[in-house]
Amino acid sequence: MASSRRAASRGASPAVSLGLRTLIVALGVLLGLSLAAIAGVAGRIARLVVTPSRRRPDTTIVALDPAAQTITLTRTPDTELPGRYGLFTTGAEEYLKLGSVLQADAGTVKRKLLTEVPTGTQLADPAAFSGWYYDRPEQLHLPYRSTLIGSAVGPCPAWIFPADGGSDVWCIQIHGRGAARAECLRAVPLLHSLGITTMVTSYRNDGEAPRSRTGTYMLGATEWRDVDAAVGYARRHGAERIILMGWSMGGAIALQLELSSAHRDRIVGVILESPVVDWRIVLRYQGREMGLPEPVTELALTALQSEWGAALTRSGAPIPFDRLDVVARAEELRHPILILHSDDDGFVPSEASHQLAEARPDLVDLQVFAVARHTKLWNYDQERWSRAIESWLDAHALIPRDAGADT
Missing domain, CATH: 2.40.10.170 (Thrombin, subunit H)
Known part of the structure; x- marks a missing residue:
């Protein structure tokens, strides 16, 4: 009887082994398909x-x-x-x-x-x-001129809104990912009223500036060089003190300029609207x-x-x-930074903005909004948005004296 059970067991073994092998192969195929x-x-x-x-x-x-x-x-x-x-x-x-x-x-x-x-x-x-509201510069009813900024990829279009009577304080505005220069127009009337000349510039692959060899974004890692060329243009045309203002990915670009610009000695402050501070x-x-x-x-x-x-x-x-993680590089920052960010952003979370403010409380002033959503703080509460920027500029002596008397 025992020998019969041993014989039956030996007879079933190949079938069982084949079944196990089939199962293992099937699982391997499924795993491979899942990984693929x-x-x-x-x-x-x-x-x-x-x-x-x-x-x-x-x-x-x-x-x-x-x-x-x-x-x-x-x-x-x-x-x-x-x-x-x-x-x-x-x-x-x-x-x-x-x-x-x-x-x-x-x-x-x-x-x-x-x-x-x-x-x-x-x-x-x-x-x-x-959130743009204005989609063309003439809608602001302010004097402006168009120019081209020479960069490594070719001429990048820019608008310049000169302050009345000229100014040695310039603000270079940088739009975000998937946007264009018009995104920045909302800030121009405020800056103009404060006696600050504004340049609104473009950068590679944004649909207005030339295309790079690959035609892809580098999330600020190369785009900042085009804006650095705009900073150089501003210096050659009378800018002594330069404020950078970046919207969304434009904030990431502005921070790379703050860290690496050849004109870093002329940068006096950075304004960030709904910025990308850490891409991860x-x-x-x-x-x-x-x-x-x-x-x-x-x-x-x-x-x-x-x-x-x-x-x-x-x-x-x-x-x-x-390199794009500015929280990790916070000790390298030199200039005062104003961050305007909604905790209800819905696209670029404000977490890294909070972290940067905690890492450098000596330099970073974070103004937290609610409800306003991504790059729509001006639209949602223009009065508070404008007051925050003007107060920050005034605190850092960045409003030209003549203009400050008129506002």
């Missing part, structure tokens, strides 16, 4: 990070009433915000200025139109909500917002900062996240 899928998604995310983005619709026009000068949009955390904004559209109008919220329900928001729209105006339904914090946050599994986000970060990833993203070089 993770790698594929991570690669696409990494490419998105460095690829210059185009404006995408984020709301829908539900109704347009030219007689009442109102517009109804689908409700989002942005379209429901109080204040003045803009709307990119297609059809008879390309851009509309929006005023206060008149009515809101669970799904829609009705806002006042500040751009006069004729009866019969036809607009496509998809639209993009904007931003990208991990956005990964969570997109619902990406953590391994996918981490692999995308690894790809972005590696040689093999640079080939994948066609960026030409790894992204130097350590």
Whole structure:
């Protein structure tokens, strides 16, 4: 009887072994497919990070009433915000200025139109909500001139808004990722009223300045050189004291200038609006917002900062996240910094701004907003935004004396 059981056992062994091998192979194939899928998604995310983005619709026009000068949009955390904004559209109008919220329900928001729209105006339904408000320099009704800044990639367009009577204090404004110079126009009237000349400049791959060899963003690691050329231009045209002002990724660029500019001796202060201070914090946050599994986000970060990833993203070089982490480099900062950031930013979390203020309380003044969302602090509370900047400039003796008497 025992020998029969041993024989049966020996007879079953090959089948069991084959089953185990099949299971192991199947699991290996599934694991390989899973890893390939993770790698594929991570690669696409990494490419998105460095690829210059185009404006995408984020709301829908539900109704347009030219007689009442109102517009109804689908409700989002942005379209429901109080204040003045803009709307990119297609059809008879390309851009509309929006005023206060008149009515809101669970799904829609009705806002006042500040751009006069004729009866019969036809607009496509998809639209993009904007904090720019002004989309062309002539809308400011201030004297300005256009110029070209010579940079390593070619001539970069810039607008210059001279202070009345001239000024030795210049503010160089730097727009954010996926934006253009017009993003910065909101700050010009305030700076002009304070006697400060403003230059609003462009940089490689932003759609206005020349394209680099790869045509990709380096998240501030190379773009700052184009803005440094603008700083040099300002010096040659009378600037003795230079303030840098960066919006979103423009903040990352401004901080690289503060750390590395050839004209660092003329920089006297930095203003940051909803800035990127540490890209890894931003990208991990956005990964969570997109619902990406953590391994996918981490692999995308690894790809972005590696040689093999640079080939994948066609960026030409790894992204130097350590060099772009200004919290880690806080001891290298020299000049006073004003940060304006909403804890409800929704795109670039304010975490790194808080960390930088804690690391350098001797230099960094952090003004925390709420509700205002990303780069929309001026729109949400123009009075507080303007007061914070003017008070900071005054505290650091950066308002020309003649202008200060008039404000």
